[in-house]
Amino acid sequence: MTFPDKIVDGDIRSIARGISIVESGGIESDNLLNELYNRNCSYIIGVTGPPGAGKSSLINLLIDEFKHHFRKIAILAVDPSSPFTGGALLGDRIRMQQHAMSESVFIRSMASRGHIGGISGATKDAIKIVSAAGYDLVIVETVGVGQSEIDIVKLSDTTVLILVPGYGDEIQVMKSGIMEIGEVFVVNKSDKSGSEKLATTVKWLLKENYRNKSYLPPVILSSVTNNTGIEDIVKAVLNHKNYIEKNGIDRDKIQERIKDDINILLERKINEFIQHHLKYPENIEKWVNLVISKKSTPYEIIREIKDNMILDIREDI
Amino acid sequence: MDKRIIKSEKEKWDKNTVGPFIQKTPERKNLKDSSNESIERLYSPLDHNEDDYITKSNFPGQYPYTRGVYPTMYRGRYWTMRQYAGFGTAEESNERYRYLLTQGQTGLSVAFDLPTQIGYDSDDPISEGEVGKVGVAIDSLDDMEILFKNIPLDKVSTSMTINSTAVILLAMYIAVAEKQGVSPDKITGTIQNDILKEYIARGTYIFPPKPSMRLITNIFEFCSKNCPRWNTISISGYHIREAGSSAIQEIAFTIADGIAYCKAAVNAGLDIDDFAGRLSFFFNSHNDLLEEVAKFRAARRMWAKIMKEEFKAKKSKSMKLRFHTQTAGSTLTAQQSDNNIIRVAIQTLAAVLGGTQSLHTNSRDEALALPSEDSVRIALRTQQIVAFESGVSNTIDPLAGSYYIESLTDRIEKGAFEYLEKIEKMGGVVAAIEAGFIQKEMQNSAYEYQMEIESNDKIIVGVNKFKIEEPPIKGLLKVDMSIQKKQCERLKKVKERRDNIKVDNILKKLEQEANGNINLMPTIIDAVKSYTTIGEISNILRKVFGEYKENIVL
Amino acid sequence: MDRKIRVLVAKPGLDGHDRGAKFIARALRNAGMEVIYTGIRQSPESIVETAIQEDVDVIGLSLLSGAHNILFPKVVTLLKEKNAGDIIVMGGGVIPVEDISYLKEKGIQAVFTPGTKIGEIVDFINEKVEKRNK
Known part of the structure; x- marks a missing residue:
């Protein structure tokens, strides 16, 4: 079996190697991506939100729920590289480590390697690798530095934006321009005070300002500690999936990506x-x-x- | 003397005497304490106000207990010399305990293996390789009976380093005592039972904070009625320090934990004076002798203030911070390991000059393996030499009044109170742990400390200076590789012998009670008496309570 | 081509002492490597699966409880079973000198005990990874 065939066959070691190759770039990467281009199409969810919003812990719970709707799930979790040493501590995985032994889940930590915008330069190519390997759902977790994470919107079919109380009142939400980012809004840590108020504010802001008049993003309260809201998030994502498929937005997105x-x-x-x-x-x-x-x-x-x-x-x- | 005169004389000294001198012979750089605070060249009456003596220090046995919790301290009775020990099977540990008692040790301190600490039986796949390694393996009451065979539990006080499963091990201890004819109100000793520092530093947690706190208050309540001489918790800074914190962080985070336990118990309806007198603490004794002495003094003063002012305790016993000390394991080196004897001796002095109630001295070979019998004896002798030969225990709190010690005591207290305030603002210690705040603070200290050693800014004798080529150490203790097999066989026999229907019924009852609000202690005592195993009890509680997920910060 | 060295720092067994593991993780990051840390209480199986998914060059195992003679070799065996025997395995913690030769026999390529300079570990990794990727 050739190396690209092994990836298509779902061999974990080869998939992992493939991602390293596209991370390194160069002619080897071009050749591999050329072989694997257009092989398969996965549904891509971007998960973004400020540091400390609990993105990884929430994804950890979402995985179990998404398993009912997708065959194989790949998670690409991006953490920042140090601008000084080029090194990185990739810490998202720790919170999802309970899925390490699951055959239908593949988790890969990626360093941003100097790329700004919340993902790494190779993230979209890594998506192609796991897509080719038959993962029908790809979840990308961004670095989460805040406002400049526009890249994830281009990359994903549904972008889930996670907010937490304490980070900002109404003005900060408006200022940060994050209203443009999400298609599903989550107010996490609903056990903390201020979460209801934040959710109400976000709902109101969306109603007044959301760019798309035919789709209004839902705002969901969730808590990792109490394991609540998880099903609702999955339902909202599937709803949005339905919406973009019905309206041909998925095709537009694919065209954009090409x-x-x-x-x-x-x-x-x-x-x-x-x-x-x-x-x-x-x-x-x-x-x-x-x-x-x-x-x-x-x-x-x-x-x-x-x-x-x-x-x-x-x-x- | 007038402070102004001293001040102007000191300025003169700085200018005329010190100035020219250090031009010729400069001082060493980077003279700092563990909190990274610079240490001054000299401390003088300018740094210490004796007018505050009664409010800040007072006499030993009197509020705020800065100079000691008892009026005569070691002039009456020495501290309890208590060596932490346990390994392999119950038989082997029982032998070691009896050896230590014949050598003049005055209390037992039991180390359990990790499966016992985390609530797994020896035959659980996750226990592979760990059975009997860092302590003794206990699966059921059967093992506990062997562990204390021929040790009279009405005469010996026993400290058990056990946290998540403390409720089960205490139940077993009560059951063994009863079989010896010793009633619960006669037993003396301590369980560590400090879950918060497990989340912070030590890692043997099982359940999330809420149910863990419930188990702890269940123990408080049960013991206040049935085991009045038992210390129900040992609030531990030891492991926080071992994980790399500074002296200030050690006492700040420990006291923050203490506050959380008191709040939980008060919220559960207990009166502060009914349980606070049974709280005890456990600190680390590190290399910086003077800083450590100041730390112990500051901790006593802080706890007294908090109990009196915040919790409105009335009994003086509730305000007294009594503590056990262990010398700092992380300072032991694998290189030239005999040097560790000297380190331990210095740390012993710090603990004694700081007024500890009991002490464990580490053995020279613990950076390499569990201690051998010879090494344990030297460690015990170190305490005995300090006690009987050095003379430091003949008067109380002999370093008090030193300008440096007093100003450092103040500074540590101030730094620790600042942390307490921050933690309070975050919503208490559990919230601060969940946010990763405490772990991050500690890790930063640990990283800085290690980098100082890496860069030779900090000298560790035999490690980054004064190195020698040395042959491997002989005579290290080795835990028998076959112990897991032995332990599993014994467990299997116990399960065949016991009344399994009774066990099933008790486990069902326990599940029901865990789902409700009732005190679980009586049912757990019944369970262990029927030889229900630690794994079986823990698994039922896991099912009801769930498991804790750590917020790892890097 | 920009190939970064990737390292998995893992804690097998039940031991909760993670000061050393976390220090190593941070120090290797500062030496320019991409480091993944597993957290405590990992089975050898999940360590191996993680190493493969993350395509690491090196696994660093840290253990202070004395279970190293059983758990370290198990990681090496599982790697070989999964066709990933080329991943370099190193270990650290409280490990008696007499166990080191046994561990090396079992395929653990280096054992670092307390007091090892971080530079030594970085050099070891750089050298081994260079050889491996040739």
């Missing part, structure tokens, strides 16, 4: 091409010195490069 893939590959190729033709590593210092010695400016340099480049490309052709 477009994104093409764009990224294109950008990378153009970048590589330019770097190669401009002999960037050798020239950059020269350019800087030209500017420092006041012989040129960045604008002049670019204009010159642009003119030369057009000549180069013509030659190439």
Whole structure:
């Protein structure tokens, strides 16, 4: 069996290896993703929310409930890499470790590796790997740093936003722009005071401001300590799934993602091409010195490069 | 003398005497205590106000007990020398206990293996490899009867390091005593029974906080009526310190736990003065002798204040912080392990100068294995030499009045009260544990400490300086690999011999009671008397109470 | 190509002393590695399954209860059964010198006892992983 076949066959070791390969990038990663592209399609749930909102603990409980609706579940949990050392402590998994021995659950911790936006650069490729391996549900847990987690919305079919009382009143909720992120809203730690009030506020804000007029996100109260609200979250996700399938939004999302893939590959190729033709590593210092010695400016340099480049490309052709 | 004069003289000394001197011979850098606070070059009357003597120190045996909980301290009776021991089967441990008693030890201290501590029988798959390792394996009353064979329970006081399953082991102890003809009101000793520090530092929890607190208050209530001489809890900072906390954190988090237990019991309808006198504490004695002495003094003063002012205790006994001490296991080194004897001696001095009620001294080889008999004897002798030869126990609280000790006592008290305030704001210690706050604070201290050793900023003799090549140590204690098999066979026989219908009925009754609000102690005593096992009882309680999930912070 | 070293720090058995494990986890992170920590009370089976799913290069086992002679070798055996014998296994904790040679025989590639410098562990991992990935 070839390596990609083993992944498709569901071999755990190969799936895990495959994710490492796409995390490392390069030609090996391109080849693998090429083999596995369009193999399978999973439903993708993004789970986001501030640190300490209890995302991992909630996913831990959701897994059991989702098992009734999906055959195989993969969880990709993203934690931040240290900007100084590049290392990372991947701590989400600890809270889901009770599923380590479950045959239908695959858990993978990923470091953000310098990527901002709440997920790692390789998360969407890791999704392709587990999709190809037949996981019909993929749950992506974001870093959870707050406002800039827009990437997850593009990536997922349903985004679940988890809030907790104590993080912010109404104004903070509005300010943070998170209203744009979620399709299912969860107020977790409902055993803590202030949760009811937060839920009411969020409901009101959604009613007034939500971008989509034909779908109003539900707001669900949950508690990991008391194991409540879990079924409701799953139901809400399935509802939303139903909604996007009925309205063809799922197809739009897929189109968007393919477009994104093409764009990224294109950008990378153009970048590589330019770097190669401009002999960037050798020239950059020269350019800087030209500017420092006041012989040129960045604008002049670019204009010159642009003119030369057009000549180069013509030659190439 | 006028403080202003002292102040101006000190300034002169700094400028004229110290200044030129350190220009030629500079001082060592980074002189800090365990809380990372810089230690001053010199302490003087400027750092200590003697006018507060009566309110802050007072005389021993008087509020706030800073100088000691008893009026004569060691001039009357030495501290109890109590070596924690237990390994392998009940027979082996029983032999060790009887040896220690003949060597002049004055109390027993039982170590249980991890399956016993976490409520699994020896034949549970999860117990694999752990049976009889860190302590003695107990499955049923049968083992407990062997453990205390020929040890008169009306004469010996016994301390049991047991927490999640404390209710079961105490029930067994009561049952064994009854079989010896000793009634519950005659037994003396302590169960650790401190679940909160298990969540914080030690890790042998089973149930979530709420039902765990219920079991603890069940014990408080039962013992206040039936075992008046039994210490129902040993609120432990020892493991918090071992996990890497500072001295301030050790007493702050321990006292925070103590407050939580008192609140739980008061909420359950108990009167503070009915149980507070049976609360005892358990602290660590670390290497920084002076800081440790100040820590013990600060802890006594804090507890007295809290009991009097916050809980409105009336009996003086309720306000007295009585504590057991163990020397710091984490300071023992595997390298040049005989050096550990000296470390333990210093830590012993700290505990005695700090006014401990009982003491366990660690053995030199504990960084390598469970202690051998020779090593345990040296550890006990260390206490005996401090007691009988050193002279430090001839007067009470001899370091009091030292400018440094007094100002450090104040500073530790202040730092610890600041933590208590923070914890209170978070909603109490359980909320602070669930939020990971306490663990995070401790881990940061632990990490800093370790990095100081890594960078040689902190010297550990024989580890990062004064190293030698040395051959492996001989004569370490080895726990027999076949012990699990032996223990399982014994368990099987017990299960064949007992009345299994009776066991089933009691377990059903226990399940019902656990679902309600009734005190579980009497039924658990009945259960152990019918040789129901620890695993069986714990599993029923797991079913009703659920299991605790740790909030791990990294 | 940017291949990061991934390490699983695991606590088998019932031992709850996690100060050392947590310190190692943090220190390896600061040495630029991606570290996953399992938490306490893990069975050898779940440690092995986790190591495979996380595609780690190294498993670091920490145990202070004395059950190492049984639990450490079991992890190695299970890895081999799962065709993952190439994952490097190292151990640490309260481990008597005389047990170290036994553990090495059973496939634990290094045993670090208290007092080991973190640099030594980092060097060991770097060296072993480089060899393994060649």
